[in-house]
Amino acid sequence: QKEVEQDPGPLSVPEGAIVSLNCTYSNSAFQYFMWYRQYSRKGPELLMYTYSSGNKEDGRFTAQVDKSSKYISLFIRDSQPSDSATYLCASAGAQKLVFGQGTRLTINP
Amino acid sequence: ETGVTQTPRHLVMGMTNKKSLKCEQHLGHNAMYWYKQSAKKPLELMFVYNFKEQTENNSVPSRFSPECPNSSHLFLHLHTLQPEDSALYLCASSQDWGIEQFFGPGTRLTVL
Numbered sequence: 001q002k003e004v005e006q007d008p009g010p011l012s013v014p015e016g017a018i019v020s021l022n023c024t025y026s027n028s029a030f031q032y033f034m035w036y037r038q039y040s041r042k043g044p045e046l047l048m049y050t051y052s053s054g055n056k057e058d059g060r061f062t063a064q065v066d067k068s069s070k071y072i073s074l075f076i077r078d079s080q081p082s083d084s085a086t087y088l089c090a091s092a093g094a095q096k097l098v099f100g101q102g103t104r105l106t107i108n109p
Numbered sequence: 110e111t112g113v114t115q116t117p118r119h120l121v122m123g124m125t126n127k128k129s130l131k132c133e134q135h136l137g138h139n140a141m142y143w144y145k146q147s148a149k150k151p152l153e154l155m156f157v158y159n160f161k162e163q164t165e166n167n168s169v170p171s172r173f174s175p176e177c178p179n180s181s182h183l184f185l186h187l188h189t190l191q192p193e194d195s196a197l198y199l200c201a202s203s204q205d206w207g208i209e210q211f212f213g214p215g216t217r218l219t220v221l
Contacts, residue, residue: 002151004151006151008149032208034208041214042214043113043199043201043212043213043214043215044152044199044212045211045212046208046209046210049208049209088151088152090208092208095206097154097208097210098151099151099152100151101149101150101151102151
C-alpha cells in the first residue's frame with residue numbers, strides 16, 4: 001500500500017467551478033500535510049500546508065485534513081485557467097516526506 | 110540567478126554513456142535533495158544531503174552517484190543507465206530538513 005494515494009486524473013473543469021482534489025494517507029505518524037503545485041516544465045512549489053487536523057484558507061484555496069479518516073483535501077473556489085497545473089499532495093512526519101502521484105488539473109475558459 | 114537552477118534541462122544519453130546533472134541553489138539553504146519523477150508515479154526521493162553530508166540514500170542503484178561539494182551545489186553522476194531510468198530528475202533545497210522544499214525546474218533525461 002502506498003503511504004500517500006492520489007487519483008492522477010486528469011481532471012478538467014470549466015472556469016469558475018469549485019475544484020476538489022483529494023488524497024488519502026496511511027501513516028499515522030504524519031503530522032504535516034502539504035499541497036504542492038507544479039506547472040508544466042517547472043518544479044513543484046509549496047502552495048499551502050496544515051499541521052494536524054483542521055482547515056486552512058488562503059485566498060481561493062482551502063486545505064482540509066481529517067486525521068480520523070486519513071483524508072486530505074484541497075478546494076479551489078472560482079477556478080481560473082491559471083490554476084491549470086498538476087497538484088501534488090504530500091504528508092510528512094519524523095523527517096519523512098512522502099508525495100502522492102499528483103492530479104493533473106485543467107481549467108477550461 | 111535566483112532560487113534553484115538545474116543544468117542541463119534536457120539530456121539524451123545511451124546506456125553506455127557517462128553524464129552528470131548539476132544543481133545549484135542560491136537560497137542559503139543547508140539541505141539538498143535529488144528526486145525522480147516518472148509519469149503517474151509519486152515523486153521518489155533518491156538522496157538527501159544536510160550540511161554536505163549524505164543523510165539518506167533510498168536504495169538507489171549504484172549507477173546513480175551523488176556528489177555534494179558544498180551546501181550550494183549538488184551533482185548526480187550517471188553511468189550505464191537503463192531505459193527505465195528515463196524520467197524528470199528534480200533537485201530541491203530547504204533550510205535543514207523541511208516540509209517546504211524549493212525545487213528546480215528539473216532535467217528531463219531520456220536513456221536510449
